[in-house]
Amino acid sequence: TALTAPAMAEEPKFGGTLRIASLQPDLDAFDPLTGYSVDSWEILRAVTRQLVTYPGATTDIKDDTNLVPDLAKSWDVTPDGKTYTFHLKDDVFFSGPTDRKIVAADFVYGIKRFCDPNKQVAAINYFNLAISGFVDYCKEFAKVPTGDLAATKAFIDSHEISGVSAPDAATLVIKSDTKNYDFLNILSMNFVSPVPSEIASRYFPDSAEFRKNFPSSGPYYVESYQDGQKLVLKKAKNFKPESDQARKAYVDEIQVDFTANGEDSVVQKIEAGEADLSLYLEVPPRSAIRRFQNDRDSQIYASNSGSANFITFNARPEAQSEGANALRKPEVRQALTYAVNRAHLVQSQGGPVAAVPLSQIITSTILGHEPFDPYPTDGNKGDPEKAKALLAKAGYPNGLKLDAAYRTTAQFETIAVTVKEDAAAAGIELNLIAVPATQWYAFIQDPSSRWDISLGSQFSPDWQGPSTRMLLGGWLNSDASPCGTGNVHSICYSNPELNKLAAEAFPSDNPGPIWAKADKLVSTDLPWIPLFEKRKIALTSDRITHWAWSSLAVQADITNIAVKN
Amino acid sequence: MTKRLLSIVLRATSTLLIVLVLSFFITRIAYRNPAAMLAPRNATQQTIDAVARALRLDEPWYLQLWYYLFRGPDIQGAPMGLAHWPPALGYSFRKQAPVTDLILAKAPVTLSLALGAVVIWMSIAIVSGVVAARWQGKFIDHALAFFAYVGLSIPTFLSGILISFFLFFQLSTIGIHWFPSSGYVPLVEDPFEWARHLALPWLTLAIAEIGIFQRVVRASMLDVLGQDYIRTARAKGVSENRVYFDHALKAALNPILTLGGLELAVIMGGAIVTETVFGLDGVGRMAIAAALDGDFPVVIGTTIFAAAAFVLCTLTVDLLAEWRDPVAAG
Amino acid sequence: MSDRIHVVTAAEVFPAPPSMLSLVLGNLWREKAVRIGGALVVLVILAALLAPAVAWLLGHGPTDQFRDTAMDEMGLPIGPSLAFPLGADGNGRDVFVRTLYGARISLLVGIPATTVAMIIGTAIGLVSGFFAGRVDRIISQAIDVALSFPFVVTALSLLSLNRGGTGEPIIPPVLVVILIIALFSWTYFARLTRGLVLAMRTSPMVEAARTIGASRRRIILLEILPNILPVVFVYWAVQLPANIIAEATLSFLGVGIQAPMPSWGNMIAEAQRTSLYQDQPWFLAGPGLALFLAVAAFNTLSAGLRNVLDPHHRT
């Protein structure tokens, strides 16, 4: 089958228009500062460039983990591994509202925007860690009143981050307090993109005006943007293909259509030939997958994605309900993991093509992954009897009642009702609490919200490969994310042993085995209950002549896809 | 007359004011913690507090109402101390723009949808209603009644799904690309594409409304046909076609217009289901997205928009009825 | 000569007095719409009542999932079979059983909502019409305001209102849905009643009662209410299908009845969202047809009732 993309025989042709049907009526973010979803990254890839990046892979997502120079043509690292000096390319230009050359100062400005009190960078934790002086700078910046563009500009102009400097137009120096094996990976994320201050300082970050006047550093610029209707990207005239090893930029134009509503309608558009790709469609409808498998074999691409769904617990100290307290006992968590029928969940996602059962923290595309199942059951079907026994052992012979929050999207609703049914068989009654998808994080983060377990938790690696930092070194690491607001999914897990392993891994030159060890340790302790790892399935029209995965976007690499024209 | 007009306008204005204040309070209480919803998903408490301050959520309610009407939250950078005139109806947190602008940007879509649909359903309903009345009890009457009941018994979301599936998807898969599945093209840009894009939504709305209106037209016609002046027309030797389409219809139009105004008002306020099913970027779709998002200024703004559409439509219908027949209207 | 002077009288509001109950019933029976609609309504009610029995017979509860028997490996539901008369849904649940349970929800929401709306609306309309003047102006303004609120968006806000400090609903969501629908349909009854009462309050019938010294209470209860109630009841039947659709619409948009409780609206939404209806058309057709039938049934019945009992249709 074509589930693993076929290698294209001939060199793809340039030109044509790539049409993308978006499930959401607008981009959740469209500013390198704020974009922090795979879908916003998908689009940002066309209009931003970084110091280093991944070139895309035609075979599988996990194959797109090799960093190549992007705007930097080369870099030097000091022996202590803490200071990086980047030498920028010389024939690179902005497009859109300005056509000027990209210089090192544009990176400095881009980073200085990170803690604009009007809108902070989405993943600030990485930079607190990775850039010297960043925290102090942000502390000062926080004092600037919001809503005042002039004040913001004045602050940025008059303050410096000690760890970032541009000695000349082609040189950028970034200093870190510690050595981190994944430093370049951190810089590969869209956040660290050059931003021309003369344009960006005129607008509030990610505002409608900014989006319309997006200063593009990538191969495409924003030709028109109307939320709810259409985003049109056009190939920039001053884009020099030879300056970009990572983006071939085959198509002349990329259109994102925001008018599809609902999974069904997105797929219908693709099937009817109105669109070539989808956006925000996490999991295509099962029946569509099957239709494509049967009739459009060459238009479906699948790859392990490293993303996973899991059940998290309300472990913050404020949570003192009976359920929350019960879940503090390992037996109860083990009972719950036995109660879950992962085979059912995989089936609910569309079967083996769409998901694989997951029993550990680290997923298949990530550094340190070694298959491991601390609580195996036959066919991943779960074991209600064992679950009951464990419950009884923990002091709940008559079962347990838990408040279970989920987000009201198709995917999570299916997970919720499936888990509810299977848990009931093991004597665990779930009281489902539906939370509108857009209010999800506010609900989960609000200490007064009432929930014991969350069926709406998922994870997607920020980059593929050496991104273990995010889970074992981040979410689960109480040094990196202490309990409190900002602790994603209110995981509030603290394990000194893990923290120690993480501290060991970061500066290490061979962190893989350390992470594998940490994974075994934590997966057994069940800070959350892994459910399944998603496989990314992309449905396309028959116009695609060349396919590429982007690891950052965990889906198609729109800068490396070619279409019939 | 002027006094009457004045009181009508006064009442409309006060209705809008009350709606404004009520919806402000409802949404402010309902979306309890908008700052947390709007802050980045892993924001710290400080960030959330900053957002809350920027939104002026910590000020007393009357100031909030004042800011809502006349000034943006600080996050938008409305010039300090300068009142916004005309009232901005607040600033969208998500879109970071005055709600009035947002609504004005989306209104053409909703208006196109509503006005096109009203023309279609009214003309079909009137013709078929008159036909049903004229051949009352005959086969054609029963057949039309059957279709009317089918039409008005299918909720729009269901007919929308079916119409989209059959007329877009199934047609497209066999290579007939008559109707696009979604989207909007402004009338001034390309009238043909405008109509082509709106055809299916219009049809969806029209199906339900034709069902209702055909019955209303028929009932109203039958009512009028029993009137003495219809007999007078016949006694003058006026032709039957004129009797039905001129004399009777003219008199039967009032209840139809009244109800038409109401229905139009509801659709103008945002045909949420239709706009959602067909991905029309109108006020209704924006409203529901904002309500789900907790972007309460937009929720209030769209509520006011809907209320204004309602007030305007009923006002127009009232004035129309008054102009047509002050006695009956009075 | 009594046909000479045409005054709208209480008598015309509802021509048939109860002594002619049999006559009325006869008239109703003669009306085809009443017979057909009535039969369909009985069917819907039976479906609702028999849902548990059918569930027991088939051995499929409304939320039971049969992932191993009713779905294939990819999670695609099977079509109709003997065990699953309308096939299964996206979670391996019995579509037929869920459709029957959906009838319960529709009626359980629609009937109380319409009744509450009728009671409130009639009371307010009575007061407004009877006391006229300033009271009427205030109430009319209130009606205007209520009518001006857009349904779905306001419903969403109101549903959000029903979230306590802990994010849990304060009162059961079903109740909120009922109240919201009632909140949006009382105006219909209020306007209807107000119009009737306004016409009646200066009618000779009421003035005659006033001249013999009847109290307001007596006039409202004995003279006005008995004459408007039949009409109001007829319009209850007219409003009911609209409210059933309202519930389905809210559930379709995901803000009404919540999963896993089956409602036709959320079943249809699920069928569409998952696009499974393309493989298992009954997943959509089951609840879709049921909703259509129920609404058509009440529409037909109420149209028939209206034809017989209220020939001067009010809109």
Place this chain on the structure above:
Amino acid sequence: MTVFSVNDLRIRFGDIQAVRGVSFGVEAGKTLAIVGESGSGKSASVLGATGLLPQSATVEGSVLHRGREILGASRKALRAIRGAEIGFVFQDPLSNLHPLKTIGQQIGEAITAHRRVGGRQREEQVLALLDDVGIGNPTSRLKDYPRHLSGGMRQRVMIAMAMALTPALIIADEPTTALDVTVQAAILDLLKKLQERHGTALIFISHDLAVVSDIADDVVVMRDGYVVEKAPATDIYLRPQQSYTRELLGAARLGRPQRAASISAEPHRPELLSVSNLGRSFGTTRPVLDNVSFSIGKGEILGLVGESGSGKSTIGRLIAGLDRPDAGMISFQGKIYAQPGPTGLRIAPDLRAAIQVVFQDPYASLNPRRRIEAILADPFIIYGESDKAVLRERVRHLVNDMELPADILQRYPSELSGGQRQRIAIARAIALKPSLIVADEPVSALDITTQAKILALLGRLRDRLGVSFLFISHDLGVVSELCDRVIVLEKGHIVESGPTGRVFDRPEHAYTRQLIASIPGQRRAPSLSGIREAAHV
């Protein structure tokens, strides 16, 4: 030459046989009157003959128009005849004119439906027609809607429409019934004038022999769908052959009212109710009542006459305490109970009981959902009686008084005849032993024979119980038969008052004289007086 003749016409509505074999004919320039009580089939006959009945009607027989059979003719053929060769004037000009078309359009349409004429020409013709039917300043009226015209003018417009193409025949179905006496007289004059000028044949339908007496050449008397009697007018009025015709004649008040000798003006009665300087206005138009003063004595029947809209009912409502005056006051036995101001209406329960009302439409004043027994028990219950047995006894007594059968108590108002209903309404009014009854046109909704019975009943009540009456009517005949004293109201002013005999014999005010002169049937009255007396005997 017979223009139009109907032979053995039979009409059915479903199972109702409305017309059972009717024949008549009319000659050019002549007037045929069709008379009969309500529902006798008068309208059905002429409408059926000209194809204007709804399709639910089955029409059989033969109808010859200018010698051609038109029954069963095609729609097209009928349409060509209607309007062009047969003109129609119907009863209620308001409901018969299209409310949303100007009178210019409506009259013009009568022409354009048959002739092709240019816009200018049509307008000229319409103007000429309006002028013909006596509407002054026709140019300014063209754009008026029917609602802008008075009742009389509307009927003139109807006539203009009927005359537009000077048809050979005009069918006028009760063209004056909805109008005031004075207007009625003018319209009849107009019809007669036009008929003479154009030599038109006229079929004139009425339920009142008096109305047609001045105009008819031949009369057809109908009852229950049959022709009871058919004869030249003189024969009908002077030598009626059928008892039914005689009955109709007897009830008709032909000509100047004759005072019944039994009612003598009593010299002085103690004052019961006094109305002084009463004023009332609605909205901005001129006041409906202006400075009205009069009083009613104990046991007196005071007649209140005046044309429609003159304010009669308003006075009645003010006295009954159903409305509050804007000026002046009303006192009962010296106690003021109604005057302007928000607290102006203070009615003690005993006063409430003392003044009762009988309304025009008996059906509308009875609750259709309650049995007669409950309706009649109401007054007793309200005034404190709760013992079931006593209630039943009293109600039975009341019904008895009204000369009604006792089994009526278990029925609903809809199951009663018009006369019976009015008796129930009267019974309810007298249940509380009132001193004054305001009777607002209590008989004008009843047919002529029933009217007489109710009037007699009222007279007896006065005699037996000593109740006073304010008797409101637009029918001078009725007033003259019953009332002791009369006041004449014109546009909210009292223009004349005095003992009935005096007012009728020697009216002082021009308006009163006009009212009296307009009473129909006066041309034949002298020759008829003998018959009248005979019929009374």
